[in-house]
Amino acid sequence: xxxxxxxxxxARGGIxxxxxxxxxxESGGAIVLRGPNGIGKTTLLRTIAGLQxxxxxxxxxxxxxxxxxxxxxxxxxxxxxxxxLMFWAQVFGKKEISQAIDSFELGRLVNRPAGLLSAGxxxxxxxxxxxxxxxxxxxxxxxxxxxxxDAVAMFASAVRAHLARGGSALIATHIDLGLPxxxxxxxxxxxxxxxxxxxxxxxxx
Amino acid sequence: xxxxxxxxLGLAFFLIVVTLVPFGVGPQSxxxxxxASGILWLGALLxxxxxxxxxxxxxxxxxxxxxxxxxxLPMEAIVSIKALAHWLTTGLPLVLFxxxxxxxxxxxxxxxxxxVLSLLLGTPALSVIGTFGAALTVGLKRGxxxxxxxxLPLYVPTLIFGAEMARRGVEGLDITTPLLxxxxxxxxxxxxxxxxxxxxxxxxxx
Numbered sequence: 001x002x003x004x005x006x007x008x009x010x011a012r013g014g015i016x017x018x019x020x021x022x023x024x025x026e027s028g029g030a031i032v033l034r035g036p037n038g039i040g041k042t043t044l045l046r047t048i049a050g051l052q053x054x055x056x057x058x059x060x061x062x063x064x065x066x067x068x069x070x071x072x073x074x075x076x077x078x079x080x081x082x083x084x085l086m087f088w089a090q091v092f093g094k095k096e097i098s099q100a101i102d103s104f105e106l107g108r109l110v111n112r113p114a115g116l117l118s119a120g121x122x123x124x125x126x127x128x129x130x131x132x133x134x135x136x137x138x139x140x141x142x143x144x145x146x147x148x149x150d151a152v153a154m155f156a157s158a159v160r161a162h163l164a165r166g167g168s169a170l171i172a173t174h175i176d177l178g179l180p181x182x183x184x185x186x187x188x189x190x191x192x193x194x195x196x197x198x199x200x201x202x203x204x205x
Numbered sequence: 206x207x208x209x210x211x212x213x214l215g216l217a218f219f220l221i222v223v224t225l226v227p228f229g230v231g232p233q234s235x236x237x238x239x240x241a242s243g244i245l246w247l248g249a250l251l252x253x254x255x256x257x258x259x260x261x262x263x264x265x266x267x268x269x270x271x272x273x274x275x276x277x278l279p280m281e282a283i284v285s286i287k288a289l290a291h292w293l294t295t296g297l298p299l300v301l302f303x304x305x306x307x308x309x310x311x312x313x314x315x316x317x318x319x320x321v322l323s324l325l326l327g328t329p330a331l332s333v334i335g336t337f338g339a340a341l342t343v344g345l346k347r348g349x350x351x352x353x354x355x356x357l358p359l360y361v362p363t364l365i366f367g368a369e370m371a372r373r374g375v376e377g378l379d380i381t382t383p384l385l386x387x388x389x390x391x392x393x394x395x396x397x398x399x400x401x402x403x404x405x406x407x408x409x410x411x
Contacts, residue, residue, distance in 0.1 A: 051274060067275065067276040074272040091273070
């Protein structure tokens with residue numbers, strides 16, 4: 001078990017969004033989070049990644065095993081594809097980027113500034129970043145946004161290769177990734193109940 | 206630096222402020238010589254301020270700040286490096302070009318060494334304090350103005366002792382006391398503020 005979430009309660013902007021979330025992620029396993037917009041998938045992932053503290057509950061994971069990829073790719077527009085990947089590899093203390101370039105078919109683009117890439121190419125570069133970090137647990141928020149079907153397949157095979165290496169992935173997504181081995185976790189049932197107002201005055205504050 | 210507007214901008218702004226002053230106060234060189242050290246320090250301060258909101262805003266916008274926060278680097282190191290980068294692109298050029306600008310304001314001859322020395326000691330503090338301000342306002346829409354309001358009062362001690370040191374240098378007085386005070390302020394901010402910046406940045410990333 002590489003990630004264990006127990007009885008987690010999280011809030012966004014001071015409003016409780018999810019409570020009592022519990023699941024475990026095994027080494028070599030993947031979990032797909034599903035739920036309607038605004039249910040709190042992003043907040044859940046950010047909490048697990050350690051960007052914000054939970055209201056209650058625990059996240060048990062080695063913080064040095066997690067890598068988070070959010071809605072934006074964190075690319076520097078003026079650096080080339082290769083320089084962007086190299087930067088992130090060095091931040092994570094790695095040097096090897098060729099495998100990431102091959103996995104996401106970025107070979108023809110290595111010397112192009114990231115600012116000139118299309119939205120889908122940027123996303124592919126952002127996902128290639130996961131490979132250069134060398135971290136086992138991927139926490140991905142909507143990884144397939146602006147990807148075409150070929151690129152989604154590319155991503156699915158990258159995830160599958162990652163799982164085969166003993167890594168694991170926690171993915172929030174709306175589309176079918178073509179990963180039958182991934183468990184699906186519906187976030188809907190964990191929606192927080194509206195806070196009960198015990199003080200009459202508080203209702204007007 | 207390739208992102209543009211980092212390196213030359215502060216320096217060009219400094220140059221413009223310094224060349225505008227004689228138009229404002231008149232061309233008498235005795236008057237200019239008397240106020241030159243103060244003007245140079247004020248100009249350096251404003252030039253520093255100009256580029257502060259770029260320290261963290263771009264990284265916030267493209268999401269790399271989130272990713273850096275989850276990377277193995279400690280946040281304190283990230284903000285320290287950011288402050289260092291700001292100093293290298295803004296503070297250091299100001300220090301190097303200050304003698305030239307001093308010439309424009311007919312700074313008296315004994316004033317050059319103390320002026321350069323005071324800027325060299327003082328500008329790192331400006332960058333570190335500025336990074337703290339940038340961390341406070343990161344993520345705010347049009348936070349640049351608020352940043353200036355927050356940061357300028359914090360610049361006061363550095364300005365007082367820096368300008369005092371430069372002024373004493375011009376008048377040929379002993380500069381040891383303001384030099385020590387200025388160095389102390391700079392060392393203190395470098396030692397303490399990265400922790401504060403990292404803490405507020407973590408809160409702002411929630």
